[in-house]
Amino acid sequence: MRTKSIAVAATAVTGSLLLAACGGGGPASAGGKISDGKVVLGLLNDQSGVYKDLSGPNSKVAIQMAIDDYKKKYGDKAVAKDIEIVQADHQNKPDIANTKAQEMYDRDKADIILDVPTSSAALAVANQAKAKKKLYINIGAGSTALTGASCNKYTFHWAYDTAMLAAGTASAVVDQGGKNWSIVYPDYAFGQDMNKSFTAAIEKGGGKVQQSIATPFPNDNFATFITKAQSSKPDVIGTMAAGGDLVNFVKQFNQAGLQGKTKLAVGLMFITDIHNLGVDQFQGTQFTDAWYWNFDDQNRAWADRFKAKTNVRPSFAHAGNYSAALNYLEAVQAAGTDKADDVVKQLEGKKINDVFLRNGEVRAADHNVTHDVYLAKVKSKDQVKEDWDLEEIVKTIPAATAYAPPSGACKM
Amino acid sequence: MTAFIQYTLQGLSTGGFYALSALGLAVIFGVLGVVNFSHGACYMLGAVAATVLLDTLGLGFWAALPLVTLLMFVFGVLMERLLVRWLLKLDPLYNFLLTFGITLVLVDLVKRRYGVSSLPYQVPAGLEGRIDLGSLSLSRYQLFVSVFSVLVCLAVWMLLTKTRIGMIVRASTEDAERSRALGINVGRWVTPVFGFGIALAGLAGVLAAPFRAVNADMGSNFIIVLFAVVVIGGLGSILGAVVAGFLVGLVEAFGQAYADRFSQVLIFVLMALVVLIRPAGLFGKEEAA
Numbered sequence: 001m002r003t004k005s006i007a008v009a010a011t012a013v014t015g016s017l018l019l020a021a022c023g024g025g026g027p028a029s030a031g032g033k034i035s036d037g038k039v040v041l042g043l044l045n046d047q048s049g050v051y052k053d054l055s056g057p058n059s060k061v062a063i064q065m066a067i068d069d070y071k072k073k074y075g076d077k078a079v080a081k082d083i084e085i086v087q088a089d090h091q092n093k094p095d096i097a098n099t100k101a102q103e104m105y106d107r108d109k110a111d112i113i114l115d116v117p118t119s120s121a122a123l124a125v126a127n128q129a130k131a132k133k134k135l136y137i138n139i140g141a142g143s144t145a146l147t148g149a150s151c152n153k154y155t156f157h158w159a160y161d162t163a164m165l166a167a168g169t170a171s172a173v174v175d176q177g178g179k180n181w182s183i184v185y186p187d188y189a190f191g192q193d194m195n196k197s198f199t200a201a202i203e204k205g206g207g208k209v210q211q212s213i214a215t216p217f218p219n220d221n222f223a224t225f226i227t228k229a230q231s232s233k234p235d236v237i238g239t240m241a242a243g244g245d246l247v248n249f250v251k252q253f254n255q256a257g258l259q260g261k262t263k264l265a266v267g268l269m270f271i272t273d274i275h276n277l278g279v280d281q282f283q284g285t286q287f288t289d290a291w292y293w294n295f296d297d298q299n300r301a302w303a304d305r306f307k308a309k310t311n312v313r314p315s316f317a318h319a320g321n322y323s324a325a326l327n328y329l330e331a332v333q334a335a336g337t338d339k340a341d342d343v344v345k346q347l348e349g350k351k352i353n354d355v356f357l358r359n360g361e362v363r364a365a366d367h368n369v370t371h372d373v374y375l376a377k378v379k380s381k382d383q384v385k386e387d388w389d390l391e392e393i394v395k396t397i398p399a400a401t402a403y404a405p406p407s408g409a410c411k412m
Numbered sequence: 413m414t415a416f417i418q419y420t421l422q423g424l425s426t427g428g429f430y431a432l433s434a435l436g437l438a439v440i441f442g443v444l445g446v447v448n449f450s451h452g453a454c455y456m457l458g459a460v461a462a463t464v465l466l467d468t469l470g471l472g473f474w475a476a477l478p479l480v481t482l483l484m485f486v487f488g489v490l491m492e493r494l495l496v497r498w499l500l501k502l503d504p505l506y507n508f509l510l511t512f513g514i515t516l517v518l519v520d521l522v523k524r525r526y527g528v529s530s531l532p533y534q535v536p537a538g539l540e541g542r543i544d545l546g547s548l549s550l551s552r553y554q555l556f557v558s559v560f561s562v563l564v565c566l567a568v569w570m571l572l573t574k575t576r577i578g579m580i581v582r583a584s585t586e587d588a589e590r591s592r593a594l595g596i597n598v599g600r601w602v603t604p605v606f607g608f609g610i611a612l613a614g615l616a617g618v619l620a621a622p623f624r625a626v627n628a629d630m631g632s633n634f635i636i637v638l639f640a641v642v643v644i645g646g647l648g649s650i651l652g653a654v655v656a657g658f659l660v661g662l663v664e665a666f667g668q669a670y671a672d673r674f675s676q677v678l679i680f681v682l683m684a685l686v687v688l689i690r691p692a693g694l695f696g697k698e699e700a701a
């Protein structure tokens with residue numbers, strides 16, 4: 001009796017699997033090699049807090065664009081026929097990110113997690129990726145630890161990191177004669193990391209850091225910090241504040257009458273920051289951008305598609321999410337399966353040129369994705385020709401100089 | 413020495429702003445006995461309202477100053493009439509929780525409507541740049557905020573101590589029963605006083621808009637510093653709020669100059685010390701503690 005029921009159940013299961021395989025793949029394709037019959041992309045980022053605008057829900061639109069492009073390119077030959085996006089809000093908290101990542105991998109059967117701004121949250125997700133042996137491509141977080149001491153086989157770092165921001169901005173500004181710096185940084189993991197990277201890059205270029213001032217985080221009154229930073233009469237004041245703190249800093253910097261007198265360099269800035277506050281406040285500020293929508297026709301065409309769906313221009317994080325999702329699907333296509341180890345093999349060492357990555361390479365040694373980045377300058381009001389036309393690209397920083405070589409700390 | 417004077421000036425100018433921002437908190441506690449946790453959210457509403465007025469109606473800073481203050485007064489009156497009033501007779505904790513809940517609702521509503529990123533707002537014309545006095549210099553706008561704040565604090569203090577209205581309000585709070593027996597309609601004064609306190613929060617918000625990031629979360633951290641100010645000054649004491657505002661401004665400025673990363677911690681060290689030595693705060697009445 002019992003044997004019989006097991007047999008019936010087994011037949012039923014096999015039958016439904018067969019059906020699923022046929023329905024999903026068709027006889028000519030490798031559809032059966034896709035786990036659970038579909039590829040699930042998990043988007044885990046800030047859906048309600050400070051990083052919502054720069055990535056947030058609009059990154060889902062970008063990932064959907066990648067899925068559409070993949071399907072259009074391969075049509076009937078696509079290995080992944082059924083592709084789904086799941087998304088969750090991690091509120092920039094590592095503990096929530098950790099739980100959500102587990103849920104995505106286990107319950108939602110996500111084959112990959114994308115984005116995850118906030119370094120501490122990204123590190124938590126990288127650990128989950130390692131434990132579950134599933135992919136994670138980071139776009140939103142900047143910590144070099146992801147490709148250093150905390151690197152692992154399943155984690156990739158796509159868009160930018162603190163070393164690249166420092167190498168770009170610091171060396172460019174030093175080259176232009178900004179030799180003496182005061183650095184003001186928020187006293188937590190990201191700020192400390194940025195302070196170290198910037199100091200190293202400034203000194204390497206022959207500049208000097210006169211003082212490094214640590215501020216509480218978050219903080220809304222910077223008046224005396226700015227006076228103190230100015231007291232050593234530096235050529236450049238570099239701020240590592242981000243989000244609302246950056247706005248506080250810049251407003252008070254300008255009110256201290258320093259705009260146009262002492263050069264302001266911003267460690268990490270997104271186009272959404274400039275757009276929300278207006279070019280007046282930031283005019284002339286230099287920073288490193290991983291991607292700019294109005295850089296060339298290719299970027300612009302993609303940005304037009306994005307704008308048609310969202311009514312805003314994309315940040316580099318949006319374009320980064322698109323590029324990461326598309327290249328993941330391409331890797332699935334090349335591997336003929338969504339098995340993580342096979343997909344990783346396809347990605348490692350891959351050279352990529354797409355709308356986001358120029359001269360891009362997925363470094364096999366540490367999974368850092370290096371590519372050309374840009375030194376940008378905020379336009380003045382009379383230079384702005386249309387909405388979101390906010391940046392002037394001063395120069396392209398080639399991938400080789402933009403990124404630090406693989407750190408010895410990374411053991412795959 | 414120059415640096416020292418420079419930091420002192422900066423501390424005093426920040427202090428003026430703190431004093432004004434904490435004033436409404438002190439007035440409401442002094443008169444109603446309500447610890448208004450939504451003060452930070454009302455400050456945020458004031459700042460957001462200023463940017464919205466500019467955006468939609470083209471009304472600048474000088475128009476926003478009285479207009480937003482008035483709007484926030486009406487908002488405060490409604491809040492008292494519809495919500496706070498019903499919990500006045502209960503343990504003060506209930507109103508503390510109520511106003512905390514109001515904060516959450518207001519912050520999320522603003523996020524929903526205006527997003528999470530900061531909204532743009534410029535320094536009003538004529539107040540840009542800085543004033544140089546020899547080797548000393550101060551931001552023109554900061555100086556304006558500071559002087560304006562002190563004037564408002566003075567006016568409020570005069571209103572409460574030197575006028576008949578102030579006398580009635582104070583009598584009503586000192587001893588509601590006896591005041592009633594003397595023919596004073598105590599209940600009548602509660603609502604406008606609450607509205608007045610909320611209006612002060614909104615006023616501080618408008619003043620903050622040109623030099624602070626305007627977003628839904630701007631009040632969440634600020635309220636903590638303001639609580640430190642009123643606890644140091646003595647809950648409910650207007651003079652206390654003003655003196656403590658300046659004190660906290662100075663501690664913060666010198667903290668930033670000489671102990672950078674600890675500048676915020678120092679404020680709370682000061683608060684802890686004051687509470688240890690004088691539990692009711694510098695100017696608080698011991699019995700209130």
